[in-house]
Amino acid sequence: MPNRRxxxxxxxxxxxxxxxxxACSSGPQADSHELTASRIWRHGRVDSGNKxxxxxxxxxxxxxxxxxxxxxCWKFRVExxxxxxxxxxxxxxxxxxxxxxxxxxxxxxATENLVQAALAFGxxxxxxxxxxxxxxxxxxxxxxxxxxxxxxxxxxERQSTRAEYDGQPIAPNELAMLEKAGTxxxxxxxxxxxxxxxxxxxxxxxxxxxxQMDDRAFVEELKHWIRFSxxxxxxxxxxxxxxxxGNPAVPDWLGKLLFGLFFTPRSENDKYAKxxxxxxxIAIFVSALETPAQWIEVGRCxxxxxxxxxxxxxxxxxxxxxxxxxxxxxxxxSFLGIGGQRPDLVVRFGRGPKLPSSLRRPLEAVLV
Numbered sequence: 200m201p202n203r204r205x206x207x208x209x210x211x212x213x214x215x216x217x218x219x220x221x222a223c224s225s226g227p228q229a230d231s232h233e234l235t236a237s238r239i240w241r242h243g244r245v246d247s248g249n250k251x252x253x254x255x256x257x258x259x260x261x262x263x264x265x266x267x268x269x270x271x272c273w274k275f276r277v278e279x280x281x282x283x284x285x286x287x288x289x290x291x292x293x294x295x296x297x298x299x300x301x302x303x304x305x306x307x308x309a310t311e312n313l314v315q316a317a318l319a320f321g322x323x324x325x326x327x328x329x330x331x332x333x334x335x336x337x338x339x340x341x342x343x344x345x346x347x348x349x350x351x352x353x354x355x356e357r358q359s360t361r362a363e364y365d366g367q368p369i370a371p372n373e374l375a376m377l378e379k380a381g382t383x384x385x386x387x388x389x390x391x392x393x394x395x396x397x398x399x400x401x402x403x404x405x406x407x408x409x410x411q412m413d414d415r416a417f418v419e420e421l422k423h424w425i426r427f428s429x430x431x432x433x434x435x436x437x438x439x440x441x442x443x444x445g446n447p448a449v450p451d452w453l454g455k456l457l458f459g460l461f462f463t464p465r466s467e468n469d470k471y472a473k474x475x476x477x478x479x480x481i482a483i484f485v486s487a488l489e490t491p492a493q494w495i496e497v498g499r500c501x502x503x504x505x506x507x508x509x510x511x512x513x514x515x516x517x518x519x520x521x522x523x524x525x526x527x528x529x530x531x532x533s534f535l536g537i538g539g540q541r542p543d544l545v546v547r548f549g550r551g552p553k554l555p556s557s558l559r560r561p562l563e564a565v566l567v
Contacts, residue, residue, distance in 0.1 A: 232429035236556040240355045253320050260316035262559050264308035267301035268424040269557050271437050273309050274567050284310050284336040294420040303491045307498020310336050321345035328492040353509035360514035361444045363477040364549030381504035383496050385487040392480040401475040403531050405468045407520025412464045427454025436560040443555045479549035485540050497543045515548040
């Protein structure tokens with residue numbers, strides 16, 4: 200899932216060279232990306248009497264969920280009284296996600312968006328996982344009274360914000376709301392706000408990040424999903440746009456050329472230290488089982504947490520290195536004192552700026 204590594208070109212920024220190159224690549228590129236993003240991140244206006252249009256709109260809301268590397272690893276099948284959410288295995292990330300944990304978490308996030316949107320359109324949604332169908336989630340829809348919840352209203356505002364936050368404490372009542380939103384069937388969320396505990400988590404993040412960056416296959420997989428320019432982000436409609444991580448957008452040829460020079464363990468670890476120390480807290484999602492059905496539930500819980508955060512004006516972003524590196528995960532679980540349970544997601548949160556939005560592919564690309 201879905202946390203993604205920023206592309207740091209710090210030395211060029213210091214000399215002013217990157218600022219010049221970034222300026223050359225902005226203008227129409229940035230305008231095109233901003234216009235495309237504004238069309239994606241919005242509430243729709245659909246005639247509730249047009250059933251086909253409503254169902255397509257529910258799929259559109261589902262696609263606004265987060266996914267690992269923003270791969271958008273999902274497909275949707277629309278039927279008369281249901282929508283099925285299925286994995287798109289062509290969009291797997293086998294290096295960072297060899298057991299498809301993040302893939303199924305991403306499907307859970309999309310399912311939760313669909314459930315929230317369905318209720319707003321007067322449809323009660325009941326999601327059931329079908330392992331026999333290759334990991335498909337069937338969401339049955341029945342008429343009910345429309346309710347536009349605060350979580351539904353927050354869907355276009357939700358963002359994985361990979362920036363420094365203001366470090367200010369979150370009010371106890373808000374923490375309680377986040378914990379409630381992130382709790383589900385066999386899933387609980389541990390909220391850490393003590394600085395000493397957060398520093399301990401940072402140690403695991405640094406260990407995991409260093410191990411991943413020493414893995415050439417991991418770096419190549421990550422690089423494949425980075426969109427260095429606004430035009431590349433618009434063209435693909437997926438992946439990790441550098442400006443959405445608080446870094447300059449540059450021409451693709453330049454980004455690919457310099458990636459290996461400036462994407463280093465030291466620079467990335469320094470960045471994560473700043474991110475953790477500027478955060479108000481860290482949320483760790485823990486579940487009882489290691490099955491695709493459970494991972495989907497984790498995704499639904501995380502998405503409610505993320506939407507509740509957005510409704511409260513709180514940002515969040517993943518720090519999943521401690522759970523992505525298989526050799527490190529048991530040590531992290533021992534530190535958490537969770538016995539045989541699995542730590543699924545590590546999420547930092549706090550108030551901070553909004554960054555440029557990631558993009559989404561058109562509905563035609565995800566409907567089957």
